[in-house]
Amino acid sequence: MTSHTARFRATATVLAALLALGATSACSGKAKNSGGDGKAGAGGVKTGDGVSDKKITLGVLTDMTGVYATLGKSVTQAQRLYVKQTNAEGGICGRKLELTVRDHGYDPQKAIAAYTELEPKVLGFAQFIGSPFVAAVKQRIDSQDKALVIPQAWSASLLGSPYIRVLGSTYDIETINAIDFLMKEKGLKKGDKLGHVYFEGDYGENSLAGSRHMAEESGLTIVEQKIKPTDNDMSAQVAALKKAGVKAVVISAGPRQAASLVGVAAAGGFRVPVIGNNSAFAPQLLATQAGPALEKMYYVATPALPIGADAEGPKKLAAAYAKAYPKDALDNGVVAGWTAASAFGQALERACKDKDLTREGVDKALLTMSDYDSGFGPQNFTDPKAPSSLESVIIRPDKGAKGGSSVVREGEASEAAQAYKRD
Known part of the structure; x- marks a missing residue:
């Protein structure tokens, strides 16, 4: 077992222990706080936790004050917009939607405490930021709980559950598609060295699995550079990659690390294409000194069309979000929040037709969604062992585009991604 994998599992164990501290109180309060008892309610529809004859309550466990605060704000506001629009049209199954939001600030204790508090009171979770926290529960x-969770996390470690459903491609598949783009369109070829800068822990490890797979299949050599989330200056990594003679770089980290990597590389004349996972970009970076270099050298693989794409779904959402939140910038967190909420809403609609708004009924309904598309790309939720899509959209930072990015390659599942089998 590698050291970073061991640390991740140790973290999950600690988080699970924290969860256990609140489990007794959560169980004892479940019946008291339940919105239903599995019996038929209004319209002859069975209801359960978080559902009454007038209301459907969904939980949101987000980060609005921690390391992913920008993402958390956009995701949450987009989901509030979805709820507002849905309720204005009469709600779902004759019931109004309601979000109960908790900000955990990306703190493990707060995240587990918030889950323990909300679980008995909600039907499920339209958002849960933090793959280690989701893994812990x-x-x-x-x-036990069997509540549907759509996490804002794309780690393959979350696959396999009929209740925790990853929306879009996982990090390993996303990285495979990213490297496929580098090889087909940016000159990377068999025999070349490819740099990979990655966060220690589950996100980086899962992404690295994708690059190692592509190295084996395509005759590449991976030059690995492991970093911590607290490492913000990528000068040492750039120096090592330049010395190694890499022809391109993958970065599986945060926006700050990506900006530093690209900015330092450009300043030193090391102008190779760099591509990041979907968590490694924020349009606010374009206002920094690294902005011009990002527009010239940087690409990002994402699970869905960006908010500025020239398609009906993005255009409609961008207009509605700008009207609802005129002081806030558009970014792809808006897309992530909206697509998660709309997928949950579609499951509720199908469960309503089956007259079963219990957790079991909603989970079952989601498993029937084989070709759902909210306007940002097709999703298939029928196999809990697989992500809902193998496709990735390749975007590039673009100061002149709505949301700060434009599409370079439309959604595509590479042959390598389709053939990929996890160990």
């Missing part, structure tokens, strides 16, 4: 969700 996965066993409890699968064996």
